[in-house]
Amino acid sequence: MLPGTLHPTSAPMRLRASHFLRTAMGCCIVYLVILEAFLAVPAFNGVTQIRPASGLGPTLGLMFGLPGAFGCAVGNLISDILHFPNDPWLPAYFVIQLIYAYGLRAWWNILFGSDAAPRLASAKHLVAFLIGAMLDALLVTLLLLPLEGDTMQALNIHMVHLFNNFLALTYIAPPTMLPVQRVRRDRGERSLSERFVLVALFAAAIASILCVAIMFAFRIQDGNTVANSALDESLAFIYPLLTTVTICLFGLACAMLAIIEHALAQPLNELAIDARTLAMRMDSTGPERMRDGELDIRLTSSHVLDEIALVAHESNEMRHALATSMIEAQTSARERERISTELGLASTIQTNALPLDFSDLESTYSAKIDAIMRPARTVGGDFYDVFPLDDHRLCVLVADVSDKGVPAALFMMRAMAETRECLRSASTLGEGLSHASSHLCANNDAMLFVTMFVVALNARTGNIEFANAGHNLPMLLSATHGNRWLKAKPGLPLGVMEDFYYETGRSKILPGEQVVLYTDGVTEARSAAGELFGDRRLEDALNAAGSDSPVAIVERAVTSFSEGAEQADDLTVLSLCWLPETACGTFAADANLCMDVCEFVHSHISDAAVENAGFNLDLIVEELFVNVATHAYEGAPSSKRGVDIFVADDVSNNVVHILLQDSGVAYDPTLRKISALTGAERLEDLEVGGMGLLLVRKLSDSMRYERFGDHNILHVTKHYGL
Structure with a gap:
């Protein structure tokens, strides 16, 4: 390897070493501060031998493993050096403290595995903790046996160490473990078993405080401290009493916790787990099998509370009903999809019709x-x-x-269908609708119209x-x-x-x-x-x-x-x-412009129209234009005289449409006597312009007049088909 390069595994090793040192240093400081605080109070050292801090080492070792145990051992060594600098057994005390601080964690690893986080989440965990605490206290007592002589009269000093370490560990570890566990866990929730352990711990602490109060009653009498022999006699009563009370209360807690877990906590946990996984299992199983009971809740315990059994039963009934509803919904969805498809097809058919x-x-x-x-x-x-x-x-x-x-x-x-057929076969639209209505009245039970x-x-x-x-x-x-x-x-x-x-x-x-x-x-x-x-x-x-x-x-x-x-x-x-194609031209109302008007008409009609009806169209246009120029604007100034000519050639029907529009006096040529003229009447009986209008009527196919606003509008059609 080149100088300065790192082995691939060196970074993780450095991280682990850094984590070990930080954890050990933190535990060392906490342990040393708490230990020195207790040693500074005379009531908790010397002849009393009541040392609550002695339970802190195994607690930190249980929570943080070997780094925590090592830090506590170092903290204890520092305290011993401060108070007993010349004691030759300090290294031995360090090793014993390290074994003591790690002993409970080693016991936990043996029972539950090294990956299992320490938790007091069940009666099994609580029993394991109490047994481990007693074994750890017994182990350190045996290790200290060769190094410490008996200095007490009423109670053996080694028994005092055993009881003190057990009690301290029992009362310090649970309230310290539970908050740390809650912080470490993702959801931050506390189980029913953990709550019960806290209640049992609180009850044991109250009982122990009462026992300690009795001990202090012996120390203080009329404001004076009693003799050490009297204190030793009180310790002979207090330590066994505290231990007995603690074991009894926690033993009772274990028994009650086992009953609660069996009858309440375990069934509730099974209900919660089943509810969390129901959706996933239902997706893979399907509603039919769920309706048949394949996803029913089946509690492992045969002795559960009636209320929980009722909840499980109702939950199963709800699942059956839900599965039935899902099956019906799927059936309805398929039916709706079928209907939607058919309606889509019907819509296509209707649109195509x-x-x-x-x-x-x-x-x-x-x-x-x-x-x-x-x-x-x-x-x-x-x-x-x-x-x-x-x-x-x-x-x-x-x-x-x-x-x-x-x-x-x-x-x-x-x-x-009925209307189209009836309208085609009828002589008028009204007659066609009458026939269609009669046909639709038949077989119309729905009374639709x-x-x-x-x-x-x-x-x-x-x-x-x-x-x-x-x-x-x-x-x-x-x-x-x-x-x-x-x-x-x-x-x-x-x-x-x-x-x-x-x-x-x-x-x-x-x-x-x-x-x-x-x-x-x-x-x-x-x-x-x-x-x-x-x-x-x-x-x-x-x-x-x-x-x-x-x-x-x-x-x-x-x-x-x-x-x-x-x-x-x-x-x-x-x-x-x-919409026959229409051309528009505006001309002065001057009879001399007839030729221009005729040329305009010819330029906007087809060759077939010119060939078959050109001459007749010229006569029609000339007579109508002259009639307007001569009679529409009598007395009006020349600037006001004008005629709009519209020409449309409907080649598909071989019809030419000519429309004249002027703003002269109202004049309806279709009402002149030409409409009643017969061959027996004399031509001189016609009104002025009547001969020309008669010619237009004879040559054209239709003539229609309208007065719109101040305009005269005359529409003439000429069919030029062969």
């Missing part, structure tokens, strides 16, 4: 469709549907079944039909006219009455306008404070929608409003926007 991809319908009917259905539970009773009625009519509907969950979902599937609002869009003309079966009114969104509720006469929910007549309403929408349908899960959504969302908030949300999807706007508004509250009802929203 709703139309999700609208791309084909949107391209065919020049529409933009968006929809969402969010059930309050895994499955719900709300639904929507989108399907064609014929080659140019598209039907949309939103419905709400009266119940929630699985029953509502099942009825929803039936209602969806469904509210519904249905809308049919004619993609060629923008005409819509609608019917209401007790449902919330939709909102019609229009950037031109403003948002408004679509008024419809309410009818009974479907499934309530057979052969109920549902009224069919009719209206017209312009390109870009949208119909928003929803269920009461929107308006009846509640906030955390219990407030309803309501129609007003819905209207405000849709008014602020802008270019965003109305469905997304409504969903966000409801979610934000009801944050912190549980969703109580299914939520369904659907929007239908008639």
Whole structure:
């Protein structure tokens, strides 16, 4: 090895040596201080031979092992040197003191092993301690026998040493061991046996104090000290009495402690150990075997207190009940998992039953469709549907079944199928709802019903039909006219009455306008404070929608409003926007600009429209534009005269939509006499401009007028299909 390097084992050896020296030095100082304190009091030395400090060495040796015994031996040697510097037997006394201080610990190691910490935790430990104390006192007495002569008359000095060492060790060791043990142990708790030992020690100490008091009564008589011979006679009585009292009290304590351990402490300890390990054993055993009694408490002692036996019995009953509950809980959990799986599958089936991809319908009917259905539970009773009625009519509907969950979902599937079939085969929407209601009334023992609002869009003309079966009114969104509720006469929910007549309403929408349908899960959504969302908030949300999807706007508004509250009802929203691609141009109300207007229309329609209907479209646009330029702004300054032209070519339906908007005087061309003109009437009977309007009526497929605010709006459609 290189100079200065350490052997691998030198560090642990140094640590052990350092620990030995520190422990020995501490015990030496404690022993020396206490010994000198007792020797300084005349009543505890000299002729009395009462030396309480003689029990300190074996006590420290028992607690700290060889370092403690060595320190006490060194402390005793220092004291002997101070008081008897010329005594040639000092080395012998050192060795005897070392043997005496370590003797009790050696006895303990023999009985319980060197790794067992000294504890008075049972009757066995207490008996072992008392026997060890007596043997250790006897051993040191025998070792001192050759070195000390008898100086007492009434009682042999060696008997005094034996009794003194036994008594001192008995009264010093237990109260010293117990606090040290409590500090060393992790939980700092004291067992029942240790508490009982303290009680026995206290009782023995009281009895011993009374005996010592008797001894002092002999020493003090009328304020004078009695003769040594009288004291010797008192010692002959006191020492055997103290020893007898101590042995009797501790013997009784051992007997009672054995009984307590057998009938109380041991069963309680078994109950505690069983309770601590129950969870671990239960995980490995399982509730079935625990229910069958495999984890029952079985006390080893056959003679236990009735109360403890009752606790054990009730604990076993509790375990059986707990195991039964766990088995039932596991069964319920498996059943819930099965139901959850089935509900998840049902939710998937329900979701797949709703139309999700609208791309084909949107391209065919020049529409933009968006929809969402969010059930309050895994499955719900709300639904929507989108399907064609014929080659140019598209039907949309939103419905709400009266119940929630699985029953509502099942009825929803039936209602969806019945309604779609009945609406397709009926001549009007009202008739279709009547047939659907009659079908749903049959075999409806659960008395379920469904509210519904249905809308049919004619993609060629923008005409819509609608019917209401007790449902919330939709909102019609229009950037031109403003948002408004679509008024419809309410009818009974479907499934309530057979052969109920549902009224069919009719209206017209312009390109870009949208119909928003929803269920009461929107308006009846509640906030955390219990407030309803309501129609007003819905209207405000849709008014602020802008270019965003109305469905997304409504969903966000409801979610934000009801944050912190549980969703109580299914939520369904659907929007239908008639959206042929539209171009807009603004022209001065000047008849000389007709050619410019016609060129604008041609530039925004398809080649097929130009080829098949271009000439007719030119005539329609020219007559309408000239009519507005000539009659709409009479007397108005030229700066106020203007006409907005909107053009949309619905190539999927081969329809051109032309919309003229002006701010002139109110004028409805659809109310002119042209509507009543017959071939028998004279053309000169027509009003001014009537000939042109008659031409427009003949050439176009539909013409619709509205007065919105201070604007005239005229919508004309022209079909150019072959």
